[in-house]
Amino acid sequence: MNDKPPFPGDDPFVDSPLVDSHCHLDFPDFQGDLPGLIERARRAGVTRMVTICTRLRQEPAIRAIAEAHEGVFYAAGTHPMQAAEEPMASVDQLVALSAHPKFVGIGETGLDYHYSADSAALQKESLAIHIEAARRTRLPLIIHSRDADADMADILIREHAAGAFGCVMHCYSSGAELARTALDLGFYLSMSGIAAFPRSAEIRAIFAAAPPDRVLVETDAPFLAPPPHRGKRNEPAFVAHTARVGAEVLGMSPRDFAALTSANFDRLFTKAARTAPSRSGRQE
Template identity: 45%
Template sequence: MFDTHVNLHGEAFAEDLQDVLARARESGVRRFLAICDRFDNFPAVKAIADAELDMWCSVGTHPHHANDFTHITAEQMIAAAESNKVVAIGETGLDFHYGYSPQDQQVSSLLQHISAARALDLPLILHTREADDLMADILEEEFTKGAFRPLLHCYTGGAGLAKRALSLGAYFSVSGILSFKSAKEVRAVISDVPIEKIILETDCPYLAPVPMRGRRNEPSFLQYVAEALAALKNMPVDEVKEITEANALALFSKTGVL
């Protein structure tokens, strides 16, 4: 398995990161993608990835923090991505649920990330919450300027955004949310997404899957995400693992340069 979204640079894993990674490897996780949430955290994220042969990272700024990084340009992200360890741009996106950053700043940041992802031909990791229509509109408009590779991570959006993103060739990642009893709408949408366009993630330390809810999430719990997807798709879990790993390797193709 490839855990395509891990947040390892914060306090949650400060005391036992190596034990966490060891448990993940024992559970069958072969690769990790460490996510950059703020541009000023990129050195810390990259340092964690640099220390592990089976780990890569992204560069970007979460929409919650767009107001803190209004000066960040596509060119700065392109320069940061020169390292072979940087295999994706983001996470970026739109989140109008909390409103931590104004909408115009979120959109401006997203557009810079799209420009960087297009220029580098790297996957664009997208976070979307309560912004489905605008996200779809932006993706479609930006595609007219040149193709790029969207990944709608930890997907909880609606069927409309999913359909419009699929028409652009987007991938979708599923997390422990897929196993939540309350996530009927998420399962309904993902049931219609082709398995060839789905990858797995934990989004650790958040969103621990059933039966680990209430605990700190960690990459070793990716097994339960695979099981939830297998149950939804009525497929053997080993087949789901094989397909989603192949999908992730195809999407994050730069991992093959090491």
Template identity: 45%
Template sequence: MFVDSHCHLNYGKIADDLDGVLARAKDAGVDTMLAINARLSEFDDVLRIAKAHDNIFCSVGSHPHEAEAEPGITAEQLITMAEDKNVVGIGESGLDYYYDHAPRDLQKANFLAHIAASRETGLPLIVHNRESDDDCAELMAAEMGKGRYPALIHCFTATREFANKALDIGCYISLSGIVTFNSAKDLQAIARDLPLDRLLIETDAPYLAPVPMRGKSNEPAYVRHTAEFLAELLNMPLDDLAARTTDNFYELFQRATRNN
């Protein structure tokens, strides 16, 4: 019924209780999960999880926080790692100017390598953007002009202007549990106007648990809470939202095989 389009299954309490996490996801109607690779050094762990479960796919990539620890990533390196059929996306990569854990020039260099790998493989780029709207939008648009690539803005929390720029170049947009927060009125207003044919949902587990689970370790089962909130926000039946976001996932992540 639901797809969790972005979760970290090799981290925290999820990794410690993966069987239980997956059982609870099934009970909540979460049919499919995309396990995100945030450090290339951990790719084998993420790939192993995907290979062991028919309803879990994975990505390959390096988070912008890791740009100093994993500098000089090349498109060729990512392309080779993405050859396995269980890998359906490139990332997460992007720019993070909120924490600035890595120098911005290194973040940009790695981001460009991920874009090139996405363009070459046709696998969607999974984009992390935090407090970097101008640079992220400008870089992505400039690279799109060199050759198109599919892309998803994950855990969207940016401005309406950034959303419009992302949509204009063909990006999909994913909403996390943040949209359920009482403090997220601006995000909720933007969410109401997002085109339904570009909308995905995610947990970003084990982070950012939605209301009413806020403060707990997040897990894929909780994507249902975000879906329920969005269905009410958008004034549409929950089943319709589930079907639309699931269809969108498979339209974007075309290497992923549908199980139902």
């Protein structure tokens, strides 16, 4: 009997291209394994991915990963949990980084009161800077929000009224009210492996109620691996498992869900939409 979890590349679902809209390919978990990881992603039908910089001093390394691999794009910002440890970013700094052709988003930024409530003031200051950079560059803001629903909703409403910007609420696992606020502002919700966990019925209900054209899918690799890999290192190939759950939640076929989330990604991440690599990694 074979107890090895199924690999997405062996699943007929991969006939449709997928996008992993949020991962962290620079993390030590992937050291020495990037070529294999990207090849496994291709086999699983993942033709594009966005690797996220969470500390701006690490931006050159993340940029180099994107430059070295077709279909890999990147975004940069200061993660809220690092807001008290890192130098405060400037709008000009973020705008300058955005000139790179593979730089496609601002962040991740946001608020995290679960572990870092003591730095809330710094997190809010950092978030405001990232929002202004998103306005100036017309690139989407990538938001991390944890245990900060009320403050996050207030800031997003106020800032959007002061000047529109695009946004994705990445790895969405907050409440229904914040989801409604984000969707009312025209933002996107991104589904991670959390939505595939058995006890995540409330999160699945939030996605089921969302407009389908506002849903993305991601891994947040190396974190939050979906079943059947839960508890292990996550990687972009495993977005296929989460996408299968997403298809069930939205009541559509896996092929249609892949096409939907890819189109949604292109609509939000317009710079990445200009290149559509094949599953072999070659430009089409």
